[in-house]
Amino acid sequence: xxxxxxxxxxxxxxxxxxxxxxxxxxxxxxxxxxxxxxxxxxxxxxxxxxxxxxxxxxxxxxxxxxxxxxxxxxxxxxxxxxxxxxxxxxxxxxxxxxxxxxxxxxxxxxxxxxxxxxxxxxxxxxxxxxxxxxxxxxxxxxxxxxxxxxxxxxxxxxxxxxxxxxxxxxxxxxxxxxxxxxxxxxxxxxxxxxxxxxxxxxxxxxxxxxxxxxxxxxxxxxxxxxxxxxxxxxxxxxxxxxxxxxxxxxx
Amino acid sequence: xxxxxxxxxxxxxxxxxxxxxxxxxxxxxxxxxxxxxxxxxxxxxxxxxxxxxxxxxxxxxxxxxxxxxxxxxxxxxxxxxxxxxxxxxxxxxxxxxxxxxxxxxxxxxxxxxxxxxxxxxxxxxxxxxxxxxxxxxxxxxxxxxxxxxxxxxxxxxxxxxxxxxxxxxxxxxxxxxxxxxxxxxxxxxxxxxxxxxxxxxxxxxxxxxxxxxxxxxxxxxxxxxxxxxxxxxxxxxxxxxxxxxxxxxxxxxxxxxxxxxxxxxxxxxxxxxxxxxxxxxxxxxxxxxxxxxx
Numbered sequence: 001x002x003x004x005x006x007x008x009x010x011x012x013x014x015x016x017x018x019x020x021x022x023x024x025x026x027x028x029x030x031x032x033x034x035x036x037x038x039x040x041x042x043x044x045x046x047x048x049x050x051x052x053x054x055x056x057x058x059x060x061x062x063x064x065x066x067x068x069x070x071x072x073x074x075x076x077x078x079x080x081x082x083x084x085x086x087x088x089x090x091x092x093x094x095x096x097x098x099x100x101x102x103x104x105x106x107x108x109x110x111x112x113x114x115x116x117x118x119x120x121x122x123x124x125x126x127x128x129x130x131x132x133x134x135x136x137x138x139x140x141x142x143x144x145x146x147x148x149x150x151x152x153x154x155x156x157x158x159x160x161x162x163x164x165x166x167x168x169x170x171x172x173x174x175x176x177x178x179x180x181x182x183x184x185x186x187x188x189x190x191x192x193x194x195x196x197x198x199x200x201x202x203x204x205x206x207x208x209x210x211x212x213x214x215x216x217x218x219x220x221x222x223x224x225x226x227x228x229x230x231x232x233x234x235x236x237x238x239x240x241x242x243x244x245x246x247x248x249x250x251x
Numbered sequence: 252x253x254x255x256x257x258x259x260x261x262x263x264x265x266x267x268x269x270x271x272x273x274x275x276x277x278x279x280x281x282x283x284x285x286x287x288x289x290x291x292x293x294x295x296x297x298x299x300x301x302x303x304x305x306x307x308x309x310x311x312x313x314x315x316x317x318x319x320x321x322x323x324x325x326x327x328x329x330x331x332x333x334x335x336x337x338x339x340x341x342x343x344x345x346x347x348x349x350x351x352x353x354x355x356x357x358x359x360x361x362x363x364x365x366x367x368x369x370x371x372x373x374x375x376x377x378x379x380x381x382x383x384x385x386x387x388x389x390x391x392x393x394x395x396x397x398x399x400x401x402x403x404x405x406x407x408x409x410x411x412x413x414x415x416x417x418x419x420x421x422x423x424x425x426x427x428x429x430x431x432x433x434x435x436x437x438x439x440x441x442x443x444x445x446x447x448x449x450x451x452x453x454x455x456x457x458x459x460x461x462x463x464x465x466x467x468x469x470x471x472x473x474x475x476x477x478x479x480x481x482x483x484x485x486x487x488x489x490x491x492x493x494x495x496x497x498x499x500x501x502x503x504x505x506x507x508x509x510x511x512x513x514x515x516x517x518x519x520x521x522x523x524x525x526x527x528x529x530x531x532x533x534x535x536x537x538x539x540x541x542x543x544x545x
Contacts, residue, residue: 052417101408105420114405115396
C-alpha cells in the first residue's frame with residue numbers, strides 16, 4: 001500500500017478545471033517531485049492534500065485512510081505538514097514563537113492541557129533544536145516579518161517540522177534563494193528523508209528536482225502528462241513539449 | 252475615603268477596563284474585529300438585572316450565572332461571524348449590536364424603553380469600588396495567564412494568519428468561538444458590575460456608539476497589548492469627566508482620535524512598535540547598569 005495515494009483527483013473553479021483526474025502515489029521515505037509550467041495545478045494539488053481546498057471529485061488516502069474530507073488542522077495532526085510558495089510566517093511573532101505554534105496540537109484536545117504555559121524550557125529547547133536544523137538558531141529572537149525571503153522559507157520548514165510530520169509538502173522551497181543556499185537546503189531535505197520523513201516537492205529548478213527526487217510527476221494544465229524517474233521524465237516528448245512549447249504544424 | 256463623585260468615576264473606569272480587556276481578547280489577540288462589543292455588555296447587564304429583579308438572586312449567585320449565560324450567548328452570536336472575515340465581520344458585528352439593542356428596546360420582557368430599574372446592590376459605593384478593583388486585578392491575572400497559554404498562542408496565530416494557523420494544527424473555528432466565549436464572559440462580568448452599580452439600565456446604554464468607545468480605548472492604548480487596553484480605558488474614561496463642556500462632542504472626538512491613531516500610530520500609544528515603548532526600550536538599553544541594579 002502506498003504511503004500517500006491520490007486517485008482521480010479533480011478540482012474545478014467555476015467551471016475551470018485546475019486539476020483533471022490526477023493519479024499518483026508516494027512510497028514511504030521517498031522524495032517525489034512535482035513539476036510543470038505555471039498554472040499547471042501544482043499548488044492547487046497541495047492545497048487539496050493539506051485540506052485548504054476540497055476536491056470536486058477523487059480521493060486521497062494517507063497511510064491507508066481517506067483524508068480528503070478532513071479539515072486542515074486534522075490533516076496536520078495526522079502528520080502532513082507543508083510550506084507555502086508565497087511564504088506565510090506568523091509575521092509579528094519571533095522566529096522561536098513561530099516554531100512553538102507547531103507544538104500546540106499536542107495540547108489542544110484537552111481543555112486543561114491547552115491552558116498550560118507554552119514557554120516551558122523543554123518546548124523552547126526543542127524549538128531551538130529544530131531551528132538549528134534549518135540553520136536559523138541565531139535568529140530565534142528576530143521578528144519573522146523582518147526576515148529576508150530566504151530565511152522566511154527556512155522558517156516555514158522549521159514550523160512544519162515542529163508538527164513532527166511523517167509527510168512533508170514543500171512548495172517551491174528553492175524559489176528566491178541564492179545559488180549557494182541550494183546545496184544546503186538540498187542536504188537538509190535529504191537528511192529529513194533519512195530520518196523517515198516522506199517528501200513531496202514542487203520545484204521549478206530542474207537541476208534540484210533531478211538531483212533530489214526518485215520519482216517525478218509532471219502536470220500541465222491540470223493533467224498528469226508524465227510520471228517516472230528523472231531520466232524518463234527528462235526525455236519524455238510530452239514533457240519537452242509542455243516546457244518548450246509545441247511546434248506549429250500547419251495543416 | 253474618596254468623594255462619591257470620584258468613586259463613581261473610578262468604578263466606571265474599572266468597568267471600562269474590563270470591557271477593553273475583553274474586546275482586546277477578541278480583537279487584539281484573536282484578530283476578530285468586533286464593532287458590536289456593547290451588545291455583549293448589554294447581554295451581561297440585562298441578564299444580571301433580570302436575575303436580580305425577577306428571581307431575586309443575590310449578587311454573588313447572579314455573578315457566575317451572568318458570566319456563564321453571557322459567554323454562551325456570545326459564542327452563539329459568534330456563529331454567524333465564523334464564516335466572514337475582516338470588513339464583513341465588522342459589518343456583521345455592527346448588525347448584531349443593533350439587533351441586540353432593538354430586542355432590549357422592543358421586547359416587553361426586557362422592560363422596553365423603560366429599561367430595568369430597582370436592581371439592588373448589596374454594597375455601599377465605596378465597597379463597590381474595592382470590589383471592582385479586585386475584579387480588575389483578577390482579570391489582569393487571567394489575561395496574563397491566557398496570553399502565555401497554548402490557547403493564547405492559538406488565538407494570536409489565527410490573528411497573524413488563519414490558513415497558516417490551520418495547517419499548523421489549530422482548529423480555527425473552535426478557537427474563534429473560544430475567543431468570543433472568553434471575551435463575552437468578561438463582558439458578562441462588566442455587565443453584572445454595571446447593572447448593580449447603576450441599579451437601573453436601559454437599552455440606550457449599550458448602543459453602537461458605546462462599542463466605538465470601547466474599540467477606541469484599545470486602539471488608542473495599543474491593540475493586542477494588556478497595558479494598552481488598561482491605559483486606553485483609563486485615559487478615554489477620565490477624559491469626558493475632565494472635558495465636561497465638550498461632552499456633546501464625545502463621539503466626534505473619539506471618531507477623530509481613531510482616524511488620527513490609524514494614520515500616525517496604528518499600534519496605539521503603547522503598542523510594541525509604537526514610539527513610546529521604543530523610546531522606553533532605548534533609554535533602558537542606554538543605561539544597563541540602572542536596570543541591573545533595579
